[in-house]
Amino acid sequence: MRVVLVGPPGAGKGTQAQFVAQHLSVPKISTGDIFRANVSSGTPLGIEARRYMDAGDLVPDEVTSDMVRQRLLEEDCAKGFLLDGFPRNLTQAHVLEDIVLGIGQRLDVVLELVVDDDEVVRRLSGRRTCRQCNHVWHLDFDPPSREGICDACGGELFQRDDDKADTVLHRLEVYYTDTSPIVGHYANLGILVGIDATGPVDDVTDRALAALRPFER
Numbered sequence: 001m002r003v004v005l006v007g008p009p010g011a012g013k014g015t016q017a018q019f020v021a022q023h024l025s026v027p028k029i030s031t032g033d034i035f036r037a038n039v040s041s042g043t044p045l046g047i048e049a050r051r052y053m054d055a056g057d058l059v060p061d062e063v064t065s066d067m068v069r070q071r072l073l074e075e076d077c078a079k080g081f082l083l084d085g086f087p088r089n090l091t092q093a094h095v096l097e098d099i100v101l102g103i104g105q106r107l108d109v110v111l112e113l114v115v116d117d118d119e120v121v122r123r124l125s126g127r128r129t130c131r132q133c134n135h136v137w138h139l140d141f142d143p144p145s146r147e148g149i150c151d152a153c154g155g156e157l158f159q160r161d162d163d164k165a166d167t168v169l170h171r172l173e174v175y176y177t178d179t180s181p182i183v184g185h186y187a188n189l190g191i192l193v194g195i196d197a198t199g200p201v202d203d204v205t206d207r208a209l210a211a212l213r214p215f216e217r
């Protein structure tokens with residue numbers, strides 16, 4: 001199955017992607033995670049991407065699209081994939097359609113996680129990520145038992161630079177200007193399903209899996 005997750009920053013795409021990908025037995029591909037791994041290891045891609053990420057802007061399409069094209073043509077994606085964070089605008093949506101058509105396949109479904117702006121700000125201001133294992137916590141909704149320490153591996157927790165208040169508001173603007181048009185695009189293609197992504201994580205996962213069920217093959 002070939003699935004795209006879409007939703008504003010902090011909607012819970014990364015949180016849900018791990019469960020949904022596991023359920024569907026497909027690799028989870030997060031462009032944000034790939035960029036952050038490159039930033040951490042100081043690659044030329046990471047150095048370029050960081051300028052845009054820290055400001056809350058989109059990394060240029062040609063850089064992002066080439067990276068995704070290479071990843072989707074890897075062997076483990078032959079039977080499907082779950083994309084988290086791509087496409088982020090109509091240009092990228094057309095690139096994805098080309099890639100999928102090029103391998104004689106089609107995109108099955110686009111799952112939209114719906115949350116309001118106040119919830120986005122609450123989620124992102126409290127998000128903390130482990131430097132060592134990348135596990136994502138939340139200070140109120142899913143707090144670690146020791147402040148600043150990851151329960152999963154004992155690593156140090158940090159706040160993402162792009163989760164600072166001003167940058168979060170800019171990322172929301174970018175979402176509404178650049179990304180939300182793809183929601184209408186996929187609705188017109190008849191492959192969009194939206195779910196309420198508020199409430200406990202397990203409840204959101206149940207809603208996500210129920211929404212995907214009619215598209216499973």
Ligand code: AP5
Nearest residue numbers: 009010011012013014015031032053058059085123127138
């Ligand atoms: P990216 O990492 O994709 O950022 P994003 O889309 O803004 O999404 P986030 O990772 O911030 O949030 P999320 O929806 O995954 O939420 P999460 O599950 O962590 O991209 C970062 C940057 O990379 C971009 O700004 C851009 O610069 C660049 N980039 C990436 N892709 C690109 C592309 N295609 N083109 C160009 N540039 C690109 O949850 C958030 C918090 O809420 C967590 O603390 C979590 O514990 C908590 N939480 C989750 N679910 C719940 C719940 N149900 N209830 C309560 N709390 C919850």
